[in-house]
Amino acid sequence: MDLTLPVDPIVLAAVLCCALVAGLLFAFAVVVMPGLGGLGDSEYLRAFRAVDGVIQRGQPLFITVWAGSAILPLVAVVVRLLSDSGPMLGLLVAAAALSLIGVHAPTVAVNVPLNNRLQAVDVGALDAAGTERERRAFEPRWRRWNAVRTVAAAVVVLLLALALTG
Numbered sequence: 001m002d003l004t005l006p007v008d009p010i011v012l013a014a015v016l017c018c019a020l021v022a023g024l025l026f027a028f029a030v031v032v033m034p035g036l037g038g039l040g041d042s043e044y045l046r047a048f049r050a051v052d053g054v055i056q057r058g059q060p061l062f063i064t065v066w067a068g069s070a071i072l073p074l075v076a077v078v079v080r081l082l083s084d085s086g087p088m089l090g091l092l093v094a095a096a097a098l099s100l101i102g103v104h105a106p107t108v109a110v111n112v113p114l115n116n117r118l119q120a121v122d123v124g125a126l127d128a129a130g131t132e133r134e135r136r137a138f139e140p141r142w143r144r145w146n147a148v149r150t151v152a153a154a155v156v157v158l159l160l161a162l163a164l165t166g
Contacts, residue, residue, distance in 0.1 A: 008076065008079075008163075010072060010075055010076045011160060011164050012164065013068065014068070014069070014072035014073045014095075014160050015160045015161055016068075017066075017069040017072055018069045018073065018099065018153065018156050018157050020065045021065060021066060021069040021103065021153055022153035022154050022156070022157050025103075025146060025153050026150050026153075026154070028146055029143070029146055029147055029150045032051065033143050036048055037139070041131035041132045042126070044135055045118065045121065045131060045134055045138075046123055048118065048138075049118055049121075049123070053119070055115075056115070056119060069103070069104075069153075069156075070099060070100065070103075070104050073092065073096035073099050073160065074100075076095075076096070076160075076163070077089070077092045077093055077096050080092055088163040088165070091159045091162050091163040092159075094159050095156045099153075099156045101152075102149065102151075102152025102153070102155070102156070103153045106145045107149060111145055111146065111149070114138055114142050115142075117137075117138070118138050121134055
């Protein structure tokens with residue numbers, strides 16, 4: 001009885017983590033942010049802070065999947081380089097690079113700093129003009145970069161899935 005896996009388990013794990021992250025980013029892009037968008041400024045700021053607060057408190061399953069989506073594509077590249085390299089190495093390199101440049105770099109450079117800035121705002125101390133100003137400083141930029149991350153994450157999943165075939 002042959003117990004070998006028909007696919008690379010590291011690439012398969014990378015596909016799973018990256019697909020979950022892509023789905024999360026997609027859900028924010030098409031459901032969460034449009035849903036919050038219908039709220040008034042103060043309610044919007046409070047609601048986003050509550051959702052982001054779950055992540056900020058280090059929800060372990062989220063952190064594991066998010067870290068896996070950054071690390072596993074790189075591990076897959078290293079393992080493939082150390083073994084036979086194979087015809088799908090280019091797909092893995094492209095997926096790992098796009099994951100870092102298109103998903104994780106914008107997260108670290110744009111989305112997380114915006115989240116942190118919003119977490120530091122005392123929404124209850126703001127007047128209507130203050131809540132509107134805070135929302136305008138946050139929402140358009142956050143949504144724009146989340147759209148970039150969403151597209152990049154979807155392409156990463158596609159590249160990794162194609163790499164599973166080789």
